[in-house]
Amino acid sequence: MSSPPPIEVRQLRKVFHQATSGQAVVAIERLDIRIEPREVVAIVGQTGCGKSTFFDLMIGLEAPTEGSIVIGDKTPYGDFDHFRGQIATVFQQDRLLPWRSALDNARLPLELIGLPEEVQRERALTWLKRLGLERFIDAYPHELSGGMRQRVAIARAFVVQPNILLADEAFGHLDEVTAAELRETFLALARECGSTAILITHQLEEAIGVGNRIIVFGKSAKLLADIKVAQWPKSEHAMLREAIQMTLQSNSPDPRLARVS
Amino acid sequence: MIQEHRELAVDPRFPRQTLVSVLVFCIVWEILSYLAPSLGIPAFAIPSFVRIGQSLLTITPIDVAVTLARVIGALIVSFVLGLALAMAMYSSRSLENYLHPMIRLFMAVPVVSWILFAVLWFRGVEFRIGFVLLAVCGPVFLIDSLDAMRGVPRDLRGMMRSFRPTTLQFFIKLMLPAIVPSIITSWKINLSLAIRVVTIAELVGAVTGIGHQLAVAQELFSVADVFAWTLVLVALLFLLEALVIRIESRLLRWRP
Ligand SMILES: Nc1ncnc2c1ncn2[C@@H]1O[C@H](COP(=O)(O)OP(=O)(O)O)[C@@H](O)[C@H]1O
Ligand SMILES: [Mg+2]
Numbered sequence: 001m002s003s004p005p006p007i008e009v010r011q012l013r014k015v016f017h018q019a020t021s022g023q024a025v026v027a028i029e030r031l032d033i034r035i036e037p038r039e040v041v042a043i044v045g046q047t048g049c050g051k052s053t054f055f056d057l058m059i060g061l062e063a064p065t066e067g068s069i070v071i072g073d074k075t076p077y078g079d080f081d082h083f084r085g086q087i088a089t090v091f092q093q094d095r096l097l098p099w100r101s102a103l104d105n106a107r108l109p110l111e112l113i114g115l116p117e118e119v120q121r122e123r124a125l126t127w128l129k130r131l132g133l134e135r136f137i138d139a140y141p142h143e144l145s146g147g148m149r150q151r152v153a154i155a156r157a158f159v160v161q162p163n164i165l166l167a168d169e170a171f172g173h174l175d176e177v178t179a180a181e182l183r184e185t186f187l188a189l190a191r192e193c194g195s196t197a198i199l200i201t202h203q204l205e206e207a208i209g210v211g212n213r214i215i216v217f218g219k220s221a222k223l224l225a226d227i228k229v230a231q232w233p234k235s236e237h238a239m240l241r242e243a244i245q246m247t248l249q250s251n252s253p254d255p256r257l258a259r260v261s
Numbered sequence: 262m263i264q265e266h267r268e269l270a271v272d273p274r275f276p277r278q279t280l281v282s283v284l285v286f287c288i289v290w291e292i293l294s295y296l297a298p299s300l301g302i303p304a305f306a307i308p309s310f311v312r313i314g315q316s317l318l319t320i321t322p323i324d325v326a327v328t329l330a331r332v333i334g335a336l337i338v339s340f341v342l343g344l345a346l347a348m349a350m351y352s353s354r355s356l357e358n359y360l361h362p363m364i365r366l367f368m369a370v371p372v373v374s375w376i377l378f379a380v381l382w383f384r385g386v387e388f389r390i391g392f393v394l395l396a397v398c399g400p401v402f403l404i405d406s407l408d409a410m411r412g413v414p415r416d417l418r419g420m421m422r423s424f425r426p427t428t429l430q431f432f433i434k435l436m437l438p439a440i441v442p443s444i445i446t447s448w449k450i451n452l453s454l455a456i457r458v459v460t461i462a463e464l465v466g467a468v469t470g471i472g473h474q475l476a477v478a479q480e481l482f483s484v485a486d487v488f489a490w491t492l493v494l495v496a497l498l499f500l501l502e503a504l505v506i507r508i509e510s511r512l513l514r515w516r517p
Contacts, residue, residue, distance in 0.1 A: 059423045084425040095420040099438050099515040109424045111434065142517040 004163035004196045005072030007035040007058075012067040014053055027053040029220035030067070040187065040197045042207035045217030046248055051200045054221055055168050058198070059087060071164070085113050088157035090170040090186070094149040096141040096156075102128060103137040106155040113160065127155040131185065147178040154182070158189055165190050165197040172202065183210065204241050216244055218251045225257045308485035316489035321474070325493060328463065328471040331387070332455045335394035339451070342395070343402030344444075348432055350403075351410045368400045372458055376465055386466050393462040398451045402444075409443035410436050445509045449502060456498045 014028040027050040035041055045051050056062040057069055060076030060083065068075055074082050088109065096105045107124035115123075128137055131151040141149055150170065157165060167186065171179035187210060190197040201207050207214050208229065216225040224247050232240045243256040287310065294309040308316075350357040375396045379389040413436060421435045463472020471490055478486035 056419075060425075061419060061422055081425060087423070089420075089423045091416070091420060093416060095416050097417065097435070097438070099441075108434065112424050112426045112430055140515045140517075142515075 003037045003194070006037055007033075007164070007196065008070045009033040009035075010068050010070065012054075012057065012069060013065045014050070014057060014062065015065045016053075026220045028057075029222055031221050031223060033215065033223065033226070035196060035198065038191075038194055038196055039213055040190065040211050041199070041213045041215060042211035043198065043200045043215045043217060044202060044204060044207045044244065044248070045221070046219075047202065049217045049219055050221035051217060052168055054217075055089070055166055055198075055200065058164075058166060059089060085109065085160040086162055087164045087166065088160055088162035089166040089168065090150070090153050090157045092169045092172065094141070094146075094153040096149055096152055098141050101138050101140055102133060102144065102152045102155075105141070105152050106159060108156060109160045123159050124155065127158050128152070130189070131155050147174055147182065150174060150182060151185075154186055154189075158193065161193050162195055165193075165195045167197070167199045169200055169202065171206070179206075204244055207244070208237055208241060214244070216247050216253075218248075222251075224248075224251070224253050227257060305482055306484055308488065312485045313488050313492075316483070316485040317492070319486075320489060320493055324470055324474050325497065327469045328459055329497065331390055331394070331463075331470065332452075332459050335391050335459075336398060336448070336451055336455055338391070339395050339398040340402050340444075340448075343399045344406050347403050347406035347410065348436075350407055351436070352428070357407075364400050364403060367396065368404070370396070372397060372461060376462055379462070380465055386468070389466065390459065390462045394455055394458060397458050398455055401451050401454070402447050405443050405447040405450075406440060409440035412443075413439045441512055445505060445512070448505050452501050452505065453498055456494060456501075460494065 009031055012028055012031040014026075016025045016027055017023070018025060031054070043051055043054070053062070057064055058076060060080050063077045069077075071083070076083055076087065097108070100108070103121065103124055106128055107120040110120040110123060125134075125137065128134065128151075131154060133148065133151055133155070136144060136148060141152070144152070153170075170186070171183050174182065183206065187197070199206075199210055201210070212229055214225070214227040214229060215223065216227070218224040225244070227240070227244075229240075239256065243254040246254040247257060290307065291310055294307040297307045298304055346360070350360055372393070375393045376389075379392045383389045383392060417435060417439070421431060426434060459470070460472035460475060463470040464476050467473045471494055475487060475490050478484075478490060
C-alpha cells in the first residue's frame, strides 16, 4: 500500500451558532498542526474543548469557518468523495446499525465503495476473525456485549484499509481490561496497515501508552503542547503525566514540557 | 398493574372476552329480531342470522376483489409518492418549508369534501376513487415517513456520512431500514382508513365494489345484505392487518 498523505491543519477555525440562542460558540480558535504519514497521535483535552469538532472537520462532516485541513492536496470537506474508503472512524459509541448482523455491519463501507458482494463478505469475515468474533458473525448488535460491539466497529473501520484512522474516545466507555486490550489490537492493526492514526482520549495513561506524539488541547482547541513521547524515558512518564495534568488544569503549558522539547 | 391488564385485553391468545362480547351481541340481536314485529319495528330492520346467512351466500367475490384491488393499488401509489416526497423534503429544507403547511391543510380536509371534489373534477370512476384514497392516505405516509426520518439518530447519520455514501446509498442503507417500524405503523393506519374510505367513494358512481353493493342493498331496504357486506369488509380488514403483522415480524426480526 502507498504511504498515506501528510495532514496539514492551517489556521483552522470553527464557530457554531447555537440554534436556540443564536450565540456564537468558538469550538476551535486557531489551530496549526502537521501530522506526518503513519504517525500515531493522541489528542487529549478536557470535555468541550473541541476535540470531536476537530474530528468532524477531519472527516469532512463540517466545513471550517476559516482556515483549512489539507490531506495530500485535497480537503476532506471540499473534496468529500475523493476520500471514500480512505478515512475511517471508530466512534465513542459503537454506532452499529441495529438491523444488521455483525458481518453486515462490518462490510458496510465496502458496500458503499461498490465491491462485489463475495469480496465484501470475505474481507469483513477476515477482519471479524482477527478481532476474535468468528463465532458471532451472524449476531445482531443487541446480542453482543459492549466490548464485542466495539470490535465490530473496529472491523468496520479497518475493512477498507484506510489511510487515516480516527478514534474518538473509542475505548473510554469500556471497562479497563477490555479497553486496554482493544486499544492494543487497534494500534497493532493500524501499524500493520500503515495508516496514520489519531486517537482522542481523556485518559492520560492511554495517551502516553499509545502515541509517538501527544497533542494537548486547551479551551477552544488551543494548542497547549505537542509532545514527542520518545524524548521522555520511561522513568519520567510519571512526571510527563503530571505536567500534562497541570497543563490541562491551568489551560497553559506547564514549563516542564517546554524544557524537554 | 394497569399495563398488564391492557396487554391481556389485546393479546390474541386470550380471545375469551372477545368471544363473550361477540356472543352476547349476537344473542341480543337474535332476540330483538324475533321481538321486532311485536315491538312495532318492521321485520326487515333487524334480520335474523338465518337471513343474514342467506345474504352472505349471495356475496359476489368479484366485488370484493375489485374493492381490494382499489385499496391495495391506491395504497401502493400513495406509499411510493408519499415516501418519495418525504425523501425530497428531508433533503431540502426549503421544499419542506413550502410543502409542510400545505400537507397539514390537506390532512384537515374532510373525506366528504374530497369525494365532492373528485366527482366535480374527474370523469372516470376509478380516477375518482383513486384520487380520494390518494388524498386521504398519501399525506399520512408522507408525514409519518418524514417524521421518522427526522428521528433517525444523529449519531447514526454521522457514522453513515463518515463513510461517504452517495445520496441514494444514504437513503437505501440507512434511512429506509431505520424507518421500517414507522412505515409499518402507517400501513396499519392507512389500511383501516382506506377500507372505510373506499366504500364511501364507491357509493358515488361505481358500478362494482363493496360500496356499490352497499348502495344497492340500501335501495332494496335489505338490512341483511348491508350486514353481510359489512361483515365481509371487517373480515377483509382483519385479514389484511394479519398480513401486515406477518410482514412486520419478518422485517423486524432484528429487534431485541
Ligand atoms: N453542532 C453544534 N452546534 C453548536 N455547538 C456545538 C456543536 N458541536 C459542538 N458544539 C460546541 O462546541 C464545543 C466543543 O464541542 P466538542 O467538539 O464536542 O468537544 P469535545 O469533544 O472536546 O468534548 C462545545 O462547547 C460544544 O457545545
Ligand atoms: Mg467529544
